[in-house]
Amino acid sequence: MPETIANPKVAPPSLYKVVIRAPIQDVWSEITRTDAPIACFFNSRMTLGPGGLAPGTKLAMRTPNGRMTGVVGEILEIVPLKRFSHTFRFTNMDDPPCRVTYELEEVAEGTQFTLIVSDAIEGSKSLKQMAQGAALICKTLKSVMETGRPSLGVRLLFTLFKVAPAPKRCRSENWPVD
Amino acid sequence: MLTYRLAMAPDDLDRIFTALAHPTRRRLLELLRETPGSTIADLARVVDLSGVGVLKHVRILEQAGLIHAQPEGRRRRLYFNVMPIQLVYDHWTDEYSRFWAGRVSDLKERLESRTQSPRSRRQRRA
Numbered sequence: 001m002p003e004t005i006a007n008p009k010v011a012p013p014s015l016y017k018v019v020i021r022a023p024i025q026d027v028w029s030e031i032t033r034t035d036a037p038i039a040c041f042f043n044s045r046m047t048l049g050p051g052g053l054a055p056g057t058k059l060a061m062r063t064p065n066g067r068m069t070g071v072v073g074e075i076l077e078i079v080p081l082k083r084f085s086h087t088f089r090f091t092n093m094d095d096p097p098c099r100v101t102y103e104l105e106e107v108a109e110g111t112q113f114t115l116i117v118s119d120a121i122e123g124s125k126s127l128k129q130m131a132q133g134a135a136l137i138c139k140t141l142k143s144v145m146e147t148g149r150p151s152l153g154v155r156l157l158f159t160l161f162k163v164a165p166a167p168k169r170c171r172s173e174n175w176p177v178d
Numbered sequence: 179m180l181t182y183r184l185a186m187a188p189d190d191l192d193r194i195f196t197a198l199a200h201p202t203r204r205r206l207l208e209l210l211r212e213t214p215g216s217t218i219a220d221l222a223r224v225v226d227l228s229g230v231g232v233l234k235h236v237r238i239l240e241q242a243g244l245i246h247a248q249p250e251g252r253r254r255r256l257y258f259n260v261m262p263i264q265l266v267y268d269h270w271t272d273e274y275s276r277f278w279a280g281r282v283s284d285l286k287e288r289l290e291s292r293t294q295s296p297r298s299r300r301q302r303r304a
Contacts (some may be wrong), residue, residue: 012214015257017246018265114246135264142265151268153276 011127013118018138021110022145028081030145031102037064039150040141042133043158044070049177053078058177059086068166069175073097088117088130091170095126113141186269190243194262197242202227203235207244210258217253 020027030038032053037043044061051057055078061071069091077085082104089097098120105112115134120127140150149155197203206221213220222232236256239245243262247254271279 013257014214015246015248015259016261017243017259018261019243135260138261139264139268 008124009122011120011122011124013116014120014131014134015114015116016134016138017112017114018142019107019109019112020142020145024081024104024106024111027104027111027113027141027145028084030141032084039144039154039158040137042070042136043161047177048075051075060172060175060177062172063161063166066172068170069172070166070170072175072177073100077101090126090129091175092167093125093129095121095124098126098130100130111145113138186265190262191266191269193242194244194266197238197244200235200238203239206232206235206239207258210245210256214257215255217255221256 030040032046034046034048034053037045041061043064045064045066047060047062047066049058053075055075057075059073059075060069062069072089072091073087075084075086076099077083083101085099085101087097088100089095099116099118101114101116101118103114103116105114115138117127117130117134120130136154140154143150143154150158198207202225205225209221209224210216218229218232218236221236222229225232227235236245236247240247244259246257246259248257249255
């Protein structure tokens with residue numbers, strides 16, 4: 001099928017993998033927590049729809065104060081301690097959603113964490129943003145689980161997020177999950 | 179003193195540098211970066227090695243974490259994983275040196291691209 005605006009080319013999956021020296025249960029709890037901001041997800045608080053952590057539930061990644069929403073999606077697959085997959089759309093971009101999958105596997109050193117980005121549109125802004133963000137997610141998760149906090153650079157980034165203005169379209173009232 | 183820098187185990191560093199030290203393995207990584215999801219057979223066709231020869235190199239890259247293999251039926255699709263290189267970079271730099279190293283390498287790239295491109299030389303003269 002030829003590539004057109006109506007039928008854009010889907011990029012091949014991209015994959016980021018780190019071994020984290022921490023128990024698999026701790027890593028799973030960190031990436032699925034809803035009670036506090038998740039440092040590795042740019043200090044966003046994961047807000048879930050009424051279905052909770054289950055396929056079909058809508059999710060939103062909101063700022064710690066809940067006012068702004070950076071990412072929305074829908075849970076596609078949950079296999080506790082093994083796989084968490086959801087659609088992923090930046091609220092400040094018009095690209096169609098892609099798919100993000102987090103895979104966990106117990107290894108001798110701790111937990112192997114793999115982030116897979118798939119179904120993204122070739123050349124899209126979202127794909128470029130994901131390429132930059134995915135490596136940061138992996139290394140921040142490793143840092144949080146192994147040392148208790150993100151690196152200095154990432155902490156400075158969080159401070160920058162607090163003062164940087166976000167577009168009006170990112171206001172959370174525009175992105176309900178229920 | 180409590181340090182918050184991510185320490186890499188010496189074995190991890192050895193595996194990564196050993197894997198990257200071979201030109202064929204670096205070529206394989208380049209190919210996987212350009213065409214993620216290639217199989218051993220796909221790679222063998224490009225680098226002019228037997229499937230067994232490519233598999234030997236791929237195993238070393240997998241042990242270093244630079245390649246991730248995903249099974250698909252009877253085949254294994256291979257993907258380049260940048261994270262070990264990212265972690266080596268983080269291991270040898272800190273926030274301060276990372277900032278200034280980035281500025282210096284940007285400067286080098288800008289200046290060298292000017293000297294290498296006759297078109298940009300003409301543009302400068304005009």
